[in-house]
Amino acid sequence: MPTELQPAADDGVSAPRRGRPGYDRETLLSVCVDVFNRYGYDATSMGMLSKHLGISKSAIYHHVESKEEILGQALDRALDALEETFAAVLSGGGGPVIQLEQILDGTVRVLVAQMPYVTLLLRLRGNSEVEEAALQRRRALTRTVEDLVRQAQERGELRTDISGKSAPRLMLGMVNSIVDWYQPGRSGSVDQLAATVVTMVFAGLRA
Amino acid sequence: MPTELQPAADDGVSAPRRGRPGYDRETLLSVCVDVFNRYGYDATSMGMLSKHLGISKSAIYHHVESKEEILGQALDRALDALEETFAAVLSGGGGPVIQLEQILDGTVRVLVAQMPYVTLLLRLRGNSEVEEAALQRRRALTRTVEDLVRQAQERGELRTDISGKSAPRLMLGMVNSIVDWYQPGRSGSVDQLAATVVTMVFAGLRA
Numbered sequence: 157m158p159t160e161l162q163p164a165a166d167d168g169v170s171a172p173r174r175g176r177p178g179y180d181r182e183t184l185l186s187v188c189v190d191v192f193n194r195y196g197y198d199a200t201s202m203g204m205l206s207k208h209l210g211i212s213k214s215a216i217y218h219h220v221e222s223k224e225e226i227l228g229q230a231l232d233r234a235l236d237a238l239e240e241t242f243a244a245v246l247s248g249g250g251g252p253v254i255q256l257e258q259i260l261d262g263t264v265r266v267l268v269a270q271m272p273y274v275t276l277l278l279r280l281r282g283n284s285e286v287e288e289a290a291l292q293r294r295r296a297l298t299r300t301v302e303d304l305v306r307q308a309q310e311r312g313e314l315r316t317d318i319s320g321k322s323a324p325r326l327m328l329g330m331v332n333s334i335v336d337w338y339q340p341g342r343s344g345s346v347d348q349l350a351a352t353v354v355t356m357v358f359a360g361l362r363a
Numbered sequence: 364m365p366t367e368l369q370p371a372a373d374d375g376v377s378a379p380r381r382g383r384p385g386y387d388r389e390t391l392l393s394v395c396v397d398v399f400n401r402y403g404y405d406a407t408s409m410g411m412l413s414k415h416l417g418i419s420k421s422a423i424y425h426h427v428e429s430k431e432e433i434l435g436q437a438l439d440r441a442l443d444a445l446e447e448t449f450a451a452v453l454s455g456g457g458g459p460v461i462q463l464e465q466i467l468d469g470t471v472r473v474l475v476a477q478m479p480y481v482t483l484l485l486r487l488r489g490n491s492e493v494e495e496a497a498l499q500r501r502r503a504l505t506r507t508v509e510d511l512v513r514q515a516q517e518r519g520e521l522r523t524d525i526s527g528k529s530a531p532r533l534m535l536g537m538v539n540s541i542v543d544w545y546q547p548g549r550s551g552s553v554d555q556l557a558a559t560v561v562t563m564v565f566a567g568l569r570a
Contacts, residue, residue: 199406253569314568318559319551323568326560329540330533337532344526352525353533360567361521361530362460 184209184219185233188226189272197227197276198283224286227276231290234273237266239293242300252308257354259301260331264350267334275335301328327357391416391426392440395433396479404434404483405490431493438487438497441480444473446500449507459515464561466508467538471557474541482542508535534564 179187191208192200202223206213220226241262245255267274277294280287301324308314314323331353338349355361386394398415399407409430413420427433448469452462474481484501487494508531515521521530538560545556562568 196403196406199403313570315562315570318562318568319555321551322545322556322559323563325544325550326537326540326563327568329543330537333533333536333540336536338529343532344528348526349529352529355522355525356530356533356567357563358567358569360563360565361525361534362565363520363522 179209179211179215179219181219181229184216185226185229186272189230189276192227192230193272193275193279197223197280224284228286228290230273230276231280231286234266234270234277235290235293237270238263238274238297241266242297246300251313252304252311253313253358256301256304256308256327257358259304260327260353260357261350263328263331264334264353265346267331268338268340268346268349271335271338274332278332278335298324298328330357386416386418386422386426388426388436391423392433392436393479396437396483399434399437400479400482400486404430404487431491434483435493435497437480437483438493441473441477441484442497442500444477445470445481445504448473449504453507458520459511459518460520460565463508463511463515463534464565466511467534467560467564468557470535470538471541471560472553474538475545475547475553475556478542478545481539485539485542505531505535537564 187209188205191205195204200223202213202216205223205226206216209216220229242259245258245262248255248258250258277290280291282288282291302320305314305320305324309316309320334349337343340346343349394416395412398412402411407430409420409423412430412433413423416423427436449466452465452469455462455465457465484497487498489495489498509527512521512527512531516523516527541556544550547553550556
């Protein structure tokens with residue numbers, strides 16, 4: 157078993173900097189989320205986290221009580237950022253189409269800025285209370301988008317010849333796919349990405 | 364250990380019909396894919412497949428040589444269907460925008476018709492030769508969409524003020540999200556779904 161301060165095996169998952177005296181909560185969270193995303197949360201043991209962090213399990217327990225507490229903190233990171241974006245848009249007025257555009261734009265930016273945390277959120281299966289609570293918060297965000305699409309259709313601002321049930325899921329599915337393929341620096345800027353999403357969804361790609 | 368013909372535990376994953384004398388390859392494949400999608404391919408052992416099929420491991424080995432052979436057959440099911448759709452569209456002419464529309468329409472239909480098999484494909488991580496070969500076939504399909512978008516932009520038929528790198532990924536991401544949320548019978552018909560995708564991507568949602 158690795159002892160405290162021993163460097164982690166170099167296997168591609170973030171390893172602690174050599175000689176670093178310990179972890180702050182922020183770095184610990186970041187390394188754990190990388191391990192969760194690589195192996196799956198359920199398949200990750202405290203022993204695996206200990207190996208990747210290069211510190212003993214008891215050193216981890218100095219920071220957190222359980223693996224689930226780390227998960228909860230990571231999911232809060234993603235959900236807090238998404239909820240703040242949605243709340244700021246909804247308090248801003250402007251009508252449902254503008255709010256939908258702002259929500260998609262803001263969600264793209266949160267996904268890119270908090271990619272490992274949102275990736276973890278999007279892969280949850282709801283196998284525990286912490287996961288189920290996170291999925292409920294996620295569903296509330298989906299319902300907000302569904303409500304805005306409905307309002308915009310009722311006001312005649314969005315097409316009614318498309319499925320109002322599917323459209324919100326499809327636009328969020330498009331945005332969520334970003335965590336699967338977007339590579340900062342190689343896939344273009346986040347400004348271009350957000351603009352492409354908003355243009356495609358509302359104006360369409362046809363010239 | 365379950366013996367041959369013993370009913371599987373009733374835990375929500377497809378169980379064999381009582382009194383059924385054995386499995387055809389088709390049913391065996393279907394049950395195994397459900398188990399892979401539920402627990403993850405890597406986390407699924409032949410023992411788990413045996414339990415869910417309600418037949419012994421040696422009875423499974425009567426049908427297939429390994430867990431990986433089952434995976435390969437399942438991925439072929441998804442990829443063959445997708446490749447047939449793409450090939451039929453590309454041989455049909457009509458210009459890049461019409462071909463993109465037909466590819467998105469056809470891909471939606473394959474996803475709905477072969478949902479468990481495509482779900483398995485979309486969750487692969489490339490941890491083995493079989494998986495890597497499947498991901499290469501998947502990447503070839505993505506490149507076809509990228510090429511068509513580029514051709515359509517060059518012909519002035521699609522906007523050039525959007526990211527040509529991101530647009531193909533976003534439209535495929537939108538379509539792929541269907542396996543995460545579409546419920547046949549509850550989310551509307553596949554015709555509506557395919558029409559909503561094509562309308563949103565090319566014409567946009569704005570009324």
